[in-house]
Amino acid sequence: MSDLTVGFDLDMTLIDSRPGIHAAYTALAAETGTFIDADLAVTRLGPPLEEELRHWFPQEHVAEMGDRYRALYPAYAIEPTPAMPGAHAAIEAVQGLGGKAIVVTAKHAPNARLHLDHIGLRPDVLVGWLWAEAKAEALREHGASVYVGDHVGDVRGARKAGALSVAVPTGPCDAEELAAAGADVVLPDLTALPAWLTEYAATRA
Known part of the structure; x- marks a missing residue:
């Protein structure tokens, strides 16, 4: 075969990936001062990150927040997953x-x-x-x-x-x-x- x-x-x-993604969203929310319902976000995993970020940030900031999330991700999301x-x-x-x-x-x-x-x-x-x-x-x-x-x-x-x-x-x-x-x-x-x-x-x- x-x-x-x-x-x-x-x-x-x-x-x-729910625990790690939850932690990464929580870190992004704390850093930006923007509310993100991480509990809700981890119930709809699958689509690209930017689709979720559009629920929490204006469209003009989505690309920037996506880059920041991905930068935070290794420190917060890998170990608990x-x-x-x-x-x-x-x-x-x-x-x-x-x-x-x-x-x-x-x-x-x-x-x-x-x-x-x-x-x-x-x-x-x-x-x-x-x-x-x-x-x-x-x-x-x-x-x-x-x-x-x-x-x-x-x-x-x-x-x-x-x-x-x-x-x-x-x-x-x-x-x-x-x-x-x-x-x-x-x-x-x-x-x-x-x-x-x-x-x-x-x-x-």
Whole structure:
């Protein structure tokens, strides 16, 4: 199965980024004196940062605040962020089949790399700054036949790439919403991926 390439989303698929993102928003709010409801913000992770910042800052300040958030992020968000249950086993399952595991995320790639290094996840490729349908660019470039994510945007990206959409309801979208968006497979969480992947690889072979 050396031609097997499986893509993964990062936030709420491979990592539980809520504690770290909460801390980073809290730091940005304290520094700017602007109210940000961090509890609310972490319930709608997935889309690009700027979409969330528009709820709290005027449009003309969004780009500047995005840059500042990303600068604060390493000091506040990496250490408190754990791997999702099954994340290590999911990556290892792909690589154990002789395949390539790639992470395609909307997150700023240097900060995504800090997360992966901190929790010891070792994908073969990391691509950042891509959201929803734009993820299809990287999935096609690397020949991914499967994309695993937690958001309807991940489903749309997989479908545009012609990849199988495997969804886990561990983020803001529930199983019904993911299925309605067109997910080909909805697993209860990432711990179910290795068994599914073994069966997929066998039928594909």
